[in-house]
Amino acid sequence: MAVDMRTRYLGLDLHNPVVASSSPWTGDPAVVKRLEEAGVGAVVLPSLFEEEILNEEIELNRSLEQGDEQFGEALSYFPQIEDYKDTGDRYLARLEKTRSLVAIPVIASLNATTLGGWVRYARLMQDAGANALELNLYHVVADPAMNGTDREARDLELIAAVRAAVSIPLAVKLSPYYTALANFAHGAVKAGASGLVLFNRFYQPDLDLESLEIVNKVSLSTPAELRLPLRWIAILRPQLGEGVGLAATSGIHTATDAAKALLVGADVAMTTSAVLQHGVGRVKVIADGLAAWMAEHEYESVAQMRGSATAANILDPTAFERANYMTALRSYSTPADLVR
Numbered sequence: 001m002a003v004d005m006r007t008r009y010l011g012l013d014l015h016n017p018v019v020a021s022s023s024p025w026t027g028d029p030a031v032v033k034r035l036e037e038a039g040v041g042a043v044v045l046p047s048l049f050e051e052e053i054l055n056e057e058i059e060l061n062r063s064l065e066q067g068d069e070q071f072g073e074a075l076s077y078f079p080q081i082e083d084y085k086d087t088g089d090r091y092l093a094r095l096e097k098t099r100s101l102v103a104i105p106v107i108a109s110l111n112a113t114t115l116g117g118w119v120r121y122a123r124l125m126q127d128a129g130a131n132a133l134e135l136n137l138y139h140v141v142a143d144p145a146m147n148g149t150d151r152e153a154r155d156l157e158l159i160a161a162v163r164a165a166v167s168i169p170l171a172v173k174l175s176p177y178y179t180a181l182a183n184f185a186h187g188a189v190k191a192g193a194s195g196l197v198l199f200n201r202f203y204q205p206d207l208d209l210e211s212l213e214i215v216n217k218v219s220l221s222t223p224a225e226l227r228l229p230l231r232w233i234a235i236l237r238p239q240l241g242e243g244v245g246l247a248a249t250s251g252i253h254t255a256t257d258a259a260k261a262l263l264v265g266a267d268v269a270m271t272t273s274a275v276l277q278h279g280v281g282r283v284k285v286i287a288d289g290l291a292a293w294m295a296e297h298e299y300e301s302v303a304q305m306r307g308s309a310t311a312a313n314i315l316d317p318t319a320f321e322r323a324n325y326m327t328a329l330r331s332y333s334t335p336a337d338l339v340r
């Protein structure tokens with residue numbers, strides 16, 4: 001019997017719970033088409049970063065000022081202004097193109113630094129045909145004068161402002177570093193988030209020992225990283241109820257990783273690193289493997305399987321919380337020959 005792989009995420013109907021999360025690949029409409037052919041249920045486009053747009057504007061203004069000083073040449077700048085397409089325009093054009101190429105839901109992603117930026121681009125993304133928005137909340141709170149309460153209040157204000165500006169579903173991609181994550185997750189939903197994406201992966205800078213310069217190199221994830229979203233989705237699913245979308249991201253490389261994400265209550269299992277590492281075909285390997293795993297374990301549908309192992313459903317609900325800590329430490333066993 002064929003397994004019913006359909007799922008609902010952010011109120012959208014997906015034919016498969018495997019979703020391609022935000023990455024440079026999802027920014028190329030032709031690659032998104034191939035991801036669709038490989039079986040993804042939806043895609044999240046790369047984030048549009050407000051800083052990129054602002055930096056471009058600064059550069060443009062600078063070159064225009066130079067143009068004014070050289071009067072004879074200045075005229076030649078005007079056609080360029082009309083033709084000028086900034087990062088934002090190009091993003092929206094790619095979004096429209098992607099929307100026209102595929103039938104699966106296309107989720108646009110936005111990382112802005114100002115309230116105005118979030119609202120403006122959120123609307124433009126909606127107008128360009130995005131089926132939903134993902135707000136990528138990414139900040140490192142290094143200012144000693146900024147406390148957690150104020151920082152969180154700002155985030156909630158941003159979510160509420162975007163919610164008020166668009167009518168499409170709104171997901172919020174969270175960092176795992178909130179002091180009281182459950183409290184913030186509830187606050188995000190109250191502020192208007194239709195769903196949460198757990199978790200944003202933070203890229204830690206490295207140091208080059210020769211030049212003493214910072215090395216900003218993205219390292220891809222490993223399946224071990226899935227444990228963090230697993231814990232929090234298991235805790236949050238029963239707290240937030242069925243109406244709130246939950247997406248697992250970080251460490252989903254195989255079909256069994258995706259199965260775990262669904263079992264703890266995620267609506268979708270998002271993957272990026274595995275696809276960047278193995279190619280677009282990885283999506284089919286995960287999706288087909290998931291269906292096979294479900295059939296083998298006698299699950300008829302994603303709906304039936306989803307949430308079977310949340311903190312509310314498992315025998316020891318505290319296993320996802322504090323009690324797990326001591327048990328995990330005590331359960332480590334060292335091979336006898338390694339003890340000198």
Ligand SMILES: Cc1cc2nc3c(=O)[nH]c(=O)nc-3n(C[C@H](O)[C@H](O)[C@H](O)COP(=O)(O)O)c2cc1C
Binds near residue numbers: 021
């Ligand atoms: C090269 C690269 C670029 C990414 N760009 C974005 C981005 O623009 N916006 C975003 O929210 N996440 C971005 N991500 C994060 C992924 O969407 C994903 O959440 C993260 O990699 C964890 O999932 P994974 O373990 O399947 O890779 C990027 C990841 C990689 C590896």
